[in-house]
Amino acid sequence: MARRLVAQLGLVAAAALCVAHAQTLQRLTVESFVLNSDAARPRVDVPFHLIVTLRVRERVPEIDNLQLPILAQLELLGDERQTVSGPRGTQYREVITVVAHSAGTLAIAPATLQAIDARDGKPKEWFSNPLTLEAGVPASQIIHDGGAAILAGAVILLRLLLVVIGAAFVVGVAILLVRRANRTVPVPPVTTPTVAPRPRTRAELIGDALVVLRTERTRAAATRVRGAVWRMLGASEGETLGDVLRRPGTRDPAVREMLVGLERSAFTYDADLQGAIEDACGALERYASALG
């Protein structure tokens, strides 16, 4: 009797948990869910990228409950996520930088997504495609192998290439026929996204320079700040102040004052250093306020 009661309570609790979990899930219409790699044959010890691309019809700020596959055979080096919402829905891209440390077949399980299917209101789990990659030996190791091995490898590669071309031709024809018959919306090609960090504005850079110079107040700091400001203006560190002042972007008197002030901080004698840094800070402030 007591055992039965416990089992019933357990079922109720499990059902309640499922309902609670279902309530936290997003309501989504999944259009495509693809796992891809930018290297078909990644090299050992050479980083490559795995790209998870999910397209849903809804406009959502972010995608919850997306689980990446466990990458047991790979070392995870980095992870960048990008969610882009537009009138045609949301595209989520996650670029995972990984590296294989041993040659052989890499079986990568599919990524999963848990969500409520907007079409029928039921909680579901979606799976992307799995990936199977062949991690190749590094070029240096190939070079160490004998000429015969290279020749044999070349023959195998040639055969493989012929088979692949034949297969690709057959698959291509089949795809064309299917497309003509079905006219399905093609999955957008997955390209490696380059998620560039937002470049810092001049005002932010000058703000950073001021913080460094005010905090450290040393010649080394002044030299570093001088280098950073030069780079900001497009100059390289091998140039002289004269070269930098001849650049078209340095005609502004506030810029010139700042450059001259920083030059003085970097090269003046020790007794004048604090005064020079103070003047340079003043010039940086004036330039920052001119920037708004």
Add this chain to the structure above:
Amino acid sequence: MIAPTGPDDLRAALAKTIVGQESVIEALLLALLSNGHVLLEGAPGLAKTLACRSLAAALTADFKRIQFTPDLLPSDIVGTRIFDQRESSFATVLGPIFANVVLADEINRAPAKVQSALLEAMQERQVTIGPQSHALPDPFVVMATMNPLDSEGTYALPIAQMDRFLMKVNVGYPTSDEELMILDRFAMADTQPVRCVATLDDVRTWRAKAHDVHIDEKLKRYIVALVAITRAAKSVTIRSAAGATLRAAELIDYGASPRATLALAFLARGRALLHGRDFALPDDVRAVAAAALRHRIGFNYRLTTEEVGSDALIDALVAAVPAP
């Protein structure tokens, strides 16, 4: 209250007489501030002599001009001992080198022994005549003019002797506008004498100030690197007139001496002072690099056969060393 005279006043006074030739005027001032000597090379008639004469006049300094000729003797420069029959003893007659500003005109027209007598005096700043040594006046600046070596009747100065000059300035032709101004100033009106703007004491004060100009550690390393690259310029390339890419090292027999390192530092200090600073900048070093190096590098025959200008090569060497 009278404002103290500065090197800029001297520059302004010289510019009133000499049209253009800013590089020559600056070289004269730098030599004065750095206690060095200048070698001026250029075609005749480019105001080299006038510049030196004007400098002496602006400083109320003693000025002597020595015209170097093939028959000149060392005693014609430094002086000699003459037997006085009435006193029955030798009397010392000091030569024209005993002046604050000495113009050694066409120095490469005299034979080597005369050149070396002058150069020794420049280095030692004293002259020994018979048993007695005589100190040369202070300041003592030699401005030597030199005709281009391919001119007729010239003797090449050995590099070891050229090294004694703090800097070598190539005097170029004036622009058309400057030439028009020369015509107005010297042919159409009475030439105004140079106004005296400073004393020799002022020069000594400026020199002390120039000596105190700060050279940062980074700048010292830059100077050393600049001189070092003249000795090992394997990585530097330059284009010949025919468009061939040549390695700089193939055009150089030997690089600049440590005296070039010192000269770069002295000249950078002088230039910083001329620009109103008490600390030198990489721009100062770069601006004086060609003047300090061009007579100290042993270029070989390929420089001529490949039609590569020595200054273009120096520019390439300087550009190969990143400024701090």
